[in-house]
Amino acid sequence: MHLKDWAFLGNYEFFNNKLRALSTNDLPPEKWSYAGKNDFGILRSYLYFTFEKLWQEREDAEEAEKQQFVFMDDKVACFNTGLYDKTWQPIYFYCVKNPIKGFQPWKFTAFYNSYTVKFSDIPTASVSCLRRANYFEDPSALIFDVNLDIVPQWDHILYDEENFQRIPEQLRNNGRDFCQNVIDGAIHSVKKRIEANYKTIVPQLYKGKIQLLAPLYLTNPDTPDLALVLSLSDDKTMYYGHTCLTTEMAYNNARLIARPDSYWLQP
Numbered sequence: 582m583h584l585k586d587w588a589f590l591g592n593y594e595f596f597n598n599k600l601r602a603l604s605t606n607d608l609p610p611e612k613w614s615y616a617g618k619n620d621f622g623i624l625r626s627y628l629y630f631t632f633e634k635l636w637q638e639r640e641d642a643e644e645a646e647k648q649q650f651v652f653m654d655d656k657v658a659c660f661n662t663g664l665y666d667k668t669w670q671p672i673y674f675y676c677v678k679n680p681i682k683g684f685q686p687w688k689f690t691a692f693y694n695s696y697t698v699k700f701s702d703i704p705t706a707s708v709s710c711l712r713r714a715n716y717f718e719d720p721s722a723l724i725f726d727v728n729l730d731i732v733p734q735w736d737h738i739l740y741d742e743e744n745f746q747r748i749p750e751q752l753r754n755n756g757r758d759f760c761q762n763v764i765d766g767a768i769h770s771v772k773k774r775i776e777a778n779y780k781t782i783v784p785q786l787y788k789g790k791i792q793l794l795a796p797l798y799l800t801n802p803d804t805p806d807l808a809l810v811l812s813l814s815d816d817k818t819m820y821y822g823h824t825c826l827t828t829e830m831a832y833n834n835a836r837l838i839a840r841p842d843s844y845w846l847q848p
Contacts, residue, residue, distance in 0.1 A: 661674075724779060
């Protein structure tokens with residue numbers, strides 16, 4: 582279930598104003614829009630993704646537990662966004678029944694925290710039971726094993742044109758072989774950074790599985806140019822380096838799970 586199919590979000594200006602008020606007045610300072618934009622694209626993606634994850638968990642849950650993931654009765658609906666306000670109160674996404682038949686069953690009205698939600702029509706006990714989305718069962722999946730090798734998928738990194746264009750132009754101008762040598766050197770170098778500081782690695786979720794993001798310093802030793810996406814092989818003997826993302830793409834993907842706490846991936 583997609584959020585926009587479940588709830589009417591209002592027109593673009595209405596929902597954008599709600600996101601602006603949430604990010605400005607309630608949430609701690611954080612980057613919620615892509616560079617050069619003020620559309621809260623990162624925050625939108627976060628909310629869409631969070632709802633889809635909660636809905637899937639609701640579908641998989643026992644009947645008695647379904648309301649703990651996405652609450653719905655005959656009047657209102659609500660879910661825990663997983664976000665916290667400046668005083669560490671959870672933020673909830675609140676809807677009422679959509680009065681227009683034939684459209685989304687719910688209509689978004691407001692974001693509430695643990696205090697302001699008491700002014701809504703949702704039972705307080707039901708709100709307190711609403712769970713945050715759960716992205717992993719095994720915490721070890723978030724830690725990079727420095728004893729394992731990284732095997733880059735060069736065909737995808739270098740010969741998929743969209744991916745190749747993410748590599749800095751001054752490197753691309755020297756050809757794919759040159760880029761491969763530079764990236765290969767950066768991969769060997771980043772393993773040392775990870776050994777020195779485990780927070781170098783940042784997790785992201787892709788198709789229900791945890792992947793890891795590692796910074797690649799290609800043109801500047803202080804600022805990463807790309808993030809290498811790593812997946813642990815099924816036999817847990819190596820990491821596959823699937824593709825390279827821009828740091829903005831990496832931040833967006835990582836933020837779906839939690840605000841990145843790494844020194845290189847910051848707003």
